[in-house]
Amino acid sequence: MSPDLEIRSARSLAPAERAELFNAAYEGYLVPFHVDEATLAFMDDAFDLDLDASRIAFRGGAPVGLGNLGVRGEDAWIGGVGVVAGTRRSGIGEALMLALHEEARERGVRRVWLEVIVENRGAFALYEKLGYRTVRDVEVWSLPTAEDEDAHETRDISADEAQARIRELGSEREPWQRADGTLAHYADARGLATDTGAGAAVYRQPGENVQLVQYAGEPKPLLRTLRALGRVSVLNLPEDDAAAPVLRELGGSVFVRQHEMLLDL
Ligand SMILES: CC(C)(COP(=O)(O)OP(=O)(O)OC[C@H]1O[C@@H](n2cnc3c(N)ncnc32)[C@H](O)[C@@H]1OP(=O)(O)O)[C@@H](O)C(=O)NCCC(=O)NCCS
Incomplete structure (x- = not known):
């Protein structure tokens, strides 16, 4: 490491x-x-990035790298790390x-995710060197919008109601960006339930695209209703999730595949 490297709080930059x-x-x-500034402000808020805990690297006085840390109790998340080329x-x-x-250790964090x-x-080599291990693989999905004449098997409910239903149905641990901690920051979250009550979803539609944030139960009616609203994206869906084959069957595709990694501090 170069001797003139300084690591400071993320607050040291405007x-x-x-x-x-x-x-x-x-x-x-x-x-x-x-x-841009607005995207960064959104990320800081939605993902609980803590500017006091996040870091900027300076070399010869110039910023050359950054690492963002999100903190939620005993869990933390690396919300971006990068070094100028x-x-x-x-x-x-x-x-x-x-x-x-x-x-993170000083704040009582026990697990760091990324x-x-x-x-x-x-980047993978860096994380392995630091002791991270892959917990599961997750995928970013995109499902094109489509009119769906049969998509009447769902009804709108409040996001809170949908979230409660999802908990009852017992869903898997959500990755950081779709976890309850993120959802708590979304004022525009909406809920959906299947008519049979066997499925529920929380989603948002900040622009034309629909973002499925959480779901549980039977995915097909939920996805069919959502795709009628716009292109649906699902961030970091576990590869073995029941929605994956349904997304594929409906014409969706995987945009990117990621390892979810964990470090026990
Ligand atoms: C990933 C990234 C942050 C690494 O930063 P860096 O300053 O180049 O990494 P370091 O010099 O500290 O490397 C530390 C260790 O990481 C591993 N590593 C880093 N870059 C590597 C590469 N290109 N190939 C193989 N191993 C690599 C090595 O184990 C290395 O240890 P070593 O030097 O003893 O071999 C940098 O490549 C980057 O900014 N990439 C673009 C943004 C990005 O991909 N961010 C990660 C998103 S998850």
């Missing part, structure tokens, strides 16, 4: 500078990724991650 650094640090990323492979990414772990695109060999 929001616009932080967004600029984020974009520079994700240059060449497998999935084109661009954030010309300064990679000099220990900065590792130093940032270690700084996040140290901060997702990494399976083709991102460099």
